[in-house]
Amino acid sequence: MFNKNLVVTLILLVFMSGCATTKAPITGRTQIMLISPAQETSMGEKSYKDVLSKSKLSKDKKQIDMVNRVGKKIAKVAEKLYQVNYNWEFNVIQSKQLNAWCMPGGKVAVYTGIFKAIENEDQLAVVMSHEIAHALARHGAERMSMAQISSIGQALGSMAMNSYSPKYTKVFNVAYGLGSQYGVMMPYGRQQETEADTIGLYLMRDANYDLSEAVKLWKNMKKLSGPSQPEFLSTHPSTDRRIEDIQKTITLIK
Numbered sequence: 001m002f003n004k005n006l007v008v009t010l011i012l013l014v015f016m017s018g019c020a021t022t023k024a025p026i027t028g029r030t031q032i033m034l035i036s037p038a039q040e041t042s043m044g045e046k047s048y049k050d051v052l053s054k055s056k057l058s059k060d061k062k063q064i065d066m067v068n069r070v071g072k073k074i075a076k077v078a079e080k081l082y083q084v085n086y087n088w089e090f091n092v093i094q095s096k097q098l099n100a101w102c103m104p105g106g107k108v109a110v111y112t113g114i115f116k117a118i119e120n121e122d123q124l125a126v127v128m129s130h131e132i133a134h135a136l137a138r139h140g141a142e143r144m145s146m147a148q149i150s151s152i153g154q155a156l157g158s159m160a161m162n163s164y165s166p167k168y169t170k171v172f173n174v175a176y177g178l179g180s181q182y183g184v185m186m187p188y189g190r191q192q193e194t195e196a197d198t199i200g201l202y203l204m205r206d207a208n209y210d211l212s213e214a215v216k217l218w219k220n221m222k223k224l225s226g227p228s229q230p231e232f233l234s235t236h237p238s239t240d241r242r243i244e245d246i247q248k249t250i251t252l253i254k
């Protein structure tokens, strides 16, 4: 359908222009990035408002307080370490889903369902720092950029992305973990998951949380996940592999 040489040329152009690549925090991995942080943040804010307006918010004061307390601690570390200037928000959504996510710009949602897997505040910190790590490393924008490159043939005429087109809003939401709500599953790649685990552990360490709780949390998640994998778990990497990797990172950074 599209001209192969043209695609190769475009991909090369993307790599050559410095603004189209970034480096992930901590790991320093090079990422292709066709979306600006400003674009990403405005989409994050819009999606967050949209989801909250359609969701039932929890009234459980204990859980709400805990999410805010942990969120603020992690946010402080993230701001100091990565110089992000987010307009943080933390909300608890009433839902059975074992899910949590952080939109670009620090818009965090934790679903009440995830408290089934959480035994203490440190374990909540594992979940939240993992999700915040995805946002800090701009994983959603990275996935959108990749999707754009793969569909570049059809998008040739309009390289400049319209942030508010319904098509991209959907991809965006799915990229940030709202898959089941939109009927599409687009889990983060294995590399992004491992990266979020690693960055998350650094955030936890600097916020003075107990790193060993990360291993316990993932064991709880494994027990609870059963036949249908919760979104938060994603399909890659396998939980056993993930626990092993987390243990290795903990030994390294302690």
Ligand SMILES: [Zn+2]
Pocket (backbone or CB within 6 Å): 130, 134, 188, 193, 196, 232, 234
């Ligand atoms: Zn993840």
